[in-house]
Amino acid sequence: MTEPAITKELIEAHGLSPDEYDRILEIIGREPTFTELGIFSAMWNEHCSYKSSKKWLRTLPTEGPQVICGPGENAGVVDIGDNQAVIFKMESHNHPSYIEPYQGAATGVGGILRDVFTMGARPIAAMNSLSFGEVGHPKTRQLVHGVVEGIGGYGNCFGVPTVGGEVRFDPAYNGNCLVNAFAAGLADADKIFYSAASGVGMPVVYLGAKTGRDGVGGATMASAEFDETIEEKRPTVQVGDPFTEKRLMEATLELMKTGAVISIQDMGAAGLTCSAVEMGDKGGLGVKLQLDDVPQREENMTAYEMMLSESQERMLMVLDPSKEAEARAVFEKWDLDFAIVGETIAEDRFLILHGNEVKADLPLATLSGSAPEYDRPWEATPAVEQLDPASVPGIDPIDGLKALIGSPNYAAKQWIYEQYDTMVMADTIRTPGLGAGVTRVHETGKMLAFTSDVTPRYVKANPEMGGAQAVAEAYRNLTAVGATPLATTDNLNFGNPEKTTIMGQFVGAIKGIGAAVKALDMPIVSGNVSLYNETDGEPILPTPTIAAVGLIKTEDEAILGQAREGHVALLVGETKGHLGQSALLAVVYNRIEGDAPPVDLEAEKRHGDFIRSNAALIKACTDLSDGGLALAAFEMAEAGETGVVIEESDTAHLFGEDQARYLIACNFDQAEALMLAAGQAGVPITTVGRFTGDTVKFGTSEAPLAELSALFRGAFEEAVG
Amino acid sequence: MHAAVIVFPGSNCDRDLAVALEKAGAKVSMVWHKDTDLPSGVDLIGIPGGFSFGDYLRCGAIAANSPICRSVVKHAEAGGYVMGICNGFQVLTETGLLPGALRRNANLKYICKPVKLRVEACDSIYHAGYEAGQEITIPIAHHDGNYYVDDAKLAQLKDEGRIAFSYIDNPNGSVADIAGVVSKNRRVLGMMPHPERMAETAHGGTDGKPMFDGLMREMALV
Numbered sequence: 027m028t029e030p031a032i033t034k035e036l037i038e039a040h041g042l043s044p045d046e047y048d049r050i051l052e053i054i055g056r057e058p059t060f061t062e063l064g065i066f067s068a069m070w071n072e073h074c075s076y077k078s079s080k081k082w083l084r085t086l087p088t089e090g091p092q093v094i095c096g097p098g099e100n101a102g103v104v105d106i107g108d109n110q111a112v113i114f115k116m117e118s119h120n121h122p123s124y125i126e127p128y129q130g131a132a133t134g135v136g137g138i139l140r141d142v143f144t145m146g147a148r149p150i151a152a153m154n155s156l157s158f159g160e161v162g163h164p165k166t167r168q169l170v171h172g173v174v175e176g177i178g179g180y181g182n183c184f185g186v187p188t189v190g191g192e193v194r195f196d197p198a199y200n201g202n203c204l205v206n207a208f209a210a211g212l213a214d215a216d217k218i219f220y221s222a223a224s225g226v227g228m229p230v231v232y233l234g235a236k237t238g239r240d241g242v243g244g245a246t247m248a249s250a251e252f253d254e255t256i257e258e259k260r261p262t263v264q265v266g267d268p269f270t271e272k273r274l275m276e277a278t279l280e281l282m283k284t285g286a287v288i289s290i291q292d293m294g295a296a297g298l299t300c301s302a303v304e305m306g307d308k309g310g311l312g313v314k315l316q317l318d319d320v321p322q323r324e325e326n327m328t329a330y331e332m333m334l335s336e337s338q339e340r341m342l343m344v345l346d347p348s349k350e351a352e353a354r355a356v357f358e359k360w361d362l363d364f365a366i367v368g369e370t371i372a373e374d375r376f377l378i379l380h381g382n383e384v385k386a387d388l389p390l391a392t393l394s395g396s397a398p399e400y401d402r403p404w405e406a407t408p409a410v411e412q413l414d415p416a417s418v419p420g421i422d423p424i425d426g427l428k429a430l431i432g433s434p435n436y437a438a439k440q441w442i443y444e445q446y447d448t449m450v451m452a453d454t455i456r457t458p459g460l461g462a463g464v465t466r467v468h469e470t471g472k473m474l475a476f477t478s479d480v481t482p483r484y485v486k487a488n489p490e491m492g493g494a495q496a497v498a499e500a501y502r503n504l505t506a507v508g509a510t511p512l513a514t515t516d517n518l519n520f521g522n523p524e525k526t527t528i529m530g531q532f533v534g535a536i537k538g539i540g541a542a543v544k545a546l547d548m549p550i551v552s553g554n555v556s557l558y559n560e561t562d563g564e565p566i567l568p569t570p571t572i573a574a575v576g577l578i579k580t581e582d583e584a585i586l587g588q589a590r591e592g593h594v595a596l597l598v599g600e601t602k603g604h605l606g607q608s609a610l611l612a613v614v615y616n617r618i619e620g621d622a623p624p625v626d627l628e629a630e631k632r633h634g635d636f637i638r639s640n641a642a643l644i645k646a647c648t649d650l651s652d653g654g655l656a657l658a659a660f661e662m663a664e665a666g667e668t669g670v671v672i673e674e675s676d677t678a679h680l681f682g683e684d685q686a687r688y689l690i691a692c693n694f695d696q697a698e699a700l701m702l703a704a705g706q707a708g709v710p711i712t713t714v715g716r717f718t719g720d721t722v723k724f725g726t727s728e729a730p731l732a733e734l735s736a737l738f739r740g741a742f743e744e745a746v747g
Numbered sequence: 748m749h750a751a752v753i754v755f756p757g758s759n760c761d762r763d764l765a766v767a768l769e770k771a772g773a774k775v776s777m778v779w780h781k782d783t784d785l786p787s788g789v790d791l792i793g794i795p796g797g798f799s800f801g802d803y804l805r806c807g808a809i810a811a812n813s814p815i816c817r818s819v820v821k822h823a824e825a826g827g828y829v830m831g832i833c834n835g836f837q838v839l840t841e842t843g844l845l846p847g848a849l850r851r852n853a854n855l856k857y858i859c860k861p862v863k864l865r866v867e868a869c870d871s872i873y874h875a876g877y878e879a880g881q882e883i884t885i886p887i888a889h890h891d892g893n894y895y896v897d898d899a900k901l902a903q904l905k906d907e908g909r910i911a912f913s914y915i916d917n918p919n920g921s922v923a924d925i926a927g928v929v930s931k932n933r934r935v936l937g938m939m940p941h942p943e944r945m946a947e948t949a950h951g952g953t954d955g956k957p958m959f960d961g962l963m964r965e966m967a968l969v
Contacts, residue, residue: 175856175857178857179857182798182857182859182888182890183757183759183798183801183802184759185759185760185797185798267801268798268801269756269757269798269800269801269802269803270801272756272757272759272798273756273757276756359781360756361756440860443859444856444858444859444860445856445857445858445859446857446859447857447859447888448859449859449886449888449941449944449950450759450760450763450796450888451759451762451763452760452762452763452766452767452943452944452946452947452950453949454950455949455951466949
């Protein structure tokens with residue numbers, strides 16, 4: 027079949043700039059073939075190459091004694107003792123989800139699960155962080171329904187419990203929703219599988235589902251802004267099949283036990299191209315592929331289509347040839363394709379054959395290593411004016427609380443998480459709803475805690491502080507269940523990096539995240555960058571999602587109880603009443619003003635350590651974030667089915683969002699002991715009230731718990747159900 | 748007691764069910780769907796939750812025609828014990844071992860949450876650990892748990908005391924709030940809720956445990 031001629035329009039349609047095309051000419055010394063142009067486009071787009079972000083990602087702390095493998099592989103690997111490792115990553119599927127919410131979100135979950143089991147880990151927990159446009163926007167409801175059903179449809183069938191997540195609504199996401207999917211798996215620390223190929227003449231094996239035309243050019247699509255032609259992009263969204271993924275996972279894990287796997291890589295963005303190049307490059311080898319042997323779902327597929335297809339549920343593996351029969355039998359048992367499609371070669375070549383023709387012949391190491399890298403100009407976000415506290419009129423505290431819990435941003439999210447299987451595997455200790463999700467490490471006394479956090483309005487006001495705050499909140503959420511934070515994965519969602527202001531947000535956020543993960547000892551072990559989240563020039567709020575994992579070594583360390591009638595309410599940390607960029611200011615006064623709350627990393631660490639060292643004295647604990655003391659006290663009371671009396675009635679003290687704070691429920695004797703311990707540790711602590719009765723009372727303002735609970739539990743469904 | 752847990756390629760509660768049975772003291776064999784024979788001496792067959800063959804067609808329809816299900820039917824017809832949970836219940840209705848069908852939930856959504864059940868007066872080994880009328884909390888997790896039988900069949904189920912468990916607050920639209928039913932000889936149970944997910948303190952409740960403990964005791968007497 028003749029391939030189209032390379033024209034200026036064709037180059038542009040592949041998202042390659044004239045400079046980038048010149049660079050291709052320089053590298054190969056001739057005009058590329060159509061397939062080669064596609065391959066370069068796939069390798070060099072923003073999504074795969076991180077060309078705008080790489081310079082800054084390198085500055086992030088990625089090491090620590092707990093880290094077995096940091097960024098660069100399919101997912102990060104972290105030691106949890108007893109020769110066990112937790113393997114995790116978060117990845118965005120924003121652009122596809124906006125175009126086709128169900129399949130976009132579903133395949134986002136599929137992709138992240140594959141990243142985890144490719145490394146030899148059985149997925150044990152999933153989370154998702156979702157950002158949608160304002161509730162009244164005509165697309166929002168359809169996106170929420172589609173995305174949530176897509177996540178559930180995939181994860182529920184696959185059989186991984188969804189244990190946490192977050193969702194927000196803001197007009198800035200009207201034209202670009204965010205779907206960030208997280209997965210974590212468990213493996214033996216000495217049985218981790220990596221992507222580097224080794225050995226010349228080793229068979230390259232194609233595993234899993236057949237290749238179709240779905241998703242051709244998907245990664246390039248995800249690296250562009252949206253405009254009115256968005257509907258035309260629907261065919262670039264892949265279609266997920268969780269049943270095949272489940273079989274692929276079981277077959278892959280079974281295959282790994284046979285010793286047949288030399289290296290393995292899942293086919294995600296830019297499918298066969300990216301996976302083959304990565305395995306070859308990491309192993310210092312060339313790769314030859316014979317495309318006629320690729321299992322195909324459709325007829326007359328071209329080399330170009332096969333190399334760029336993003337069909338789901340596929341893997342590429344370098345096989346130990348002496349184990350071929352055993353390996354093939356495993357895949358036959360699970361009724362999946364197993365085909366030798368090529369071999370590793372000594373020369374530095376990426377050689378693609380189809381029929382009797384050479385469709386591509388490129389220097390592999392250069393193809394992989396020479397992706398452009400940009401030092402994009404950036405402009406620091408100017409400092410914003412502090413909010414004048416006197417400009418915020420006081421509010422009746424119960425009215426303030428009702429405004430928050432009646433808004434979909436702060437209402438209970440059970441409408442979402444009850445659509446997810448939160449308990450499959452029967453190791454879930456704490457289902458979503460309040461703070462971190464917790465699962466037991468099967469057949470051990472250990473537990474893992476998972477959280478996902480970011481407050482985009484803070485990041486917009488002050489990228490550096492907002493970046494640090496996201497990490498600090500994740501740290502606190504893990505701490506509040508008694509976990510020691512281990513490591514972090516970041517999913518950095520921003521607008522168009524070619525704009526200096528957007529790049530400034532990115533750089534600022536990275537600085538804040540870097541400082542915080544260093545201070546709190548939770549290095550970045552994996553992550554993903556999603557840029558160009560803009561529609562018609564309107565960017566999203568800067569949204570660097572931070573997902574973090576913590577370890578609870580024994581049951582004694584865990585804080586998993588509920589507030590009960592008679593418990594004392596203790597507040598740890600200092601309250602100054604910071605209302606700038608607060609939830610109350612936004613929801614009640616419709617004002618997005620002031621600076622993000624300052625983050626004192628040293629105080630975060632000290633207060634976190636205090637909670638962990640005194641876990642035995644604490645019945646229940648929650649971190650204070652959006653909505654401050656008022657929302658935390660209500661949520662804790664609501665979860666414990668008890669009323670609460672808080673003496674404070676000052677608006678700023680109740681709704682301020684000062685950081686490094688926790689609310690504790692414990693009995694009287696424990697409260698005394700905690701006050702003593704806090705004094706010794708130099709940690710501010712105050713008794714703010716107690717859990718009792720069947721009303722929520724702030725100062726003299728009071729309402730029945732049942733009434734507030736009904737509002738809290740019903741508002742989300744009312745808004746988008 | 749020797750239990751066999753059937754594993755379809757899309758089963759995902761097979762391990763959970765095996766763990767619950769083992770903790771109650773059973774010896775458990777996992778049996779692959781392509782096998783044609785059950786291990787010898789099997790007393791109880793467990794058909795676990797999950798998405799047996801993806802359930803893109805009617806849930807459990809393909810599984811009911813898999814090689815091992817012929818042996819499951821034979822086992823039941825010979826008076827053997829079979830328990831099907833969630834997808835397992837769907838499979839059992841598709842094999843015809845239990846009456847009725849499981850339709851899409853009335854709200855058309857997947858629902859996963861703990862629900863309150865009433866233990867019905869039903870004389871089966873699966874009820875041995877409970878009192879009739881007792882209220883228990885067990886999680887559900889399904890998209891297609893809306894049980895349907897026609898009026899005549901419903902009357903018959905009631906007459907014969909074959910309603911095993913009922914929802915106190917019907918989550919999915921099931922006819923007569925039915926959460927589970929048994930066969931005429933009371934040896935085949937199908938239920939949508941997952942007792943294996945509420946069988947240890949760490950699960951946040953143990954209301955599912957008496958089912959496994961009770962059936963172990965009864966099996967010892969059989």
